[in-house]
Amino acid sequence: MSALYRLKGLEYSYLWNGKQVPVLKGIDLELEKGCFTCIVGPSGTGKTTLLNLLGLIDTPSNGHLEFAGEDVTHLPESEKENVRLHKVGFIFQSFYLIPTLTVLENTSYFLPSLGYNHANAQKVAMETLDLLGLADHAKKKPLELSGGQRQRVAIARAIAKKPAVVLADEPTANLDSVTAEKTINAFKELQKSENTSFIFSTHDSHLVSFAKSVYRMKDGMIDNTKNQEAK
């Protein structure tokens, strides 16, 4: 198996009210490249915290994290930023769209830093919005959209740059079944054409049915691992 991530004894604590509160309590995992992986489990169990570590947004308190064959546990911030820009597409649970920019500008946001000229950035962003059924909303600002539309703009921004891995925190949470299906198809298309890896935190059993591996978290640990025939 070609591992995308290797986690050994990974721990994370939040500093809260002057105390360290342990949230991830020693996670050992190997996540495979080029497929859909789901992280499931009850609310508050540490799924978002784990995605933040995988996306190099936070630094582990203890343990070892390897990404694409490289030890990234204690990478300096500037190098982390470089890995995030070039290799990771992050879809946050709370979207983090830029309210002053249009849907099109939000979607194309990272592309100039990746070497796209203005015309190409606009073209790729429009194609991605079209794939997600949002082309008609390109000129709107995020506050002029519904929750599900905002979620899809966050998805468009993450996948437009064709990253090696997409980390998506509850990406179908605000979507109806038809829109969710369309979104999953867009993910599938990217996985097939670019061998993109997708790691989802989700409560959506339909999305879970597309995953090759499903990891159930309980109380900051991996409680159960299931490998299945992905849809």
Ligand SMILES: Nc1ncnc2c1ncn2[C@@H]1O[C@H](COP(=O)(O)OP(=O)(O)OP(=O)(O)O)[C@@H](O)[C@H]1O
């Ligand atoms: N900034 C923070 N400071 C202190 N504790 C935090 C912070 N962020 C999260 N936590 C705590 O860490 C635990 C795990 O949170 P996390 O967001 O990873 O859960 P989750 O599994 O993603 O839940 P959900 O399914 O509701 O999204 C929770 O108990 C939460 O209260």
Ligand SMILES: [Mg+2]
């Ligand atoms: Mg969460």
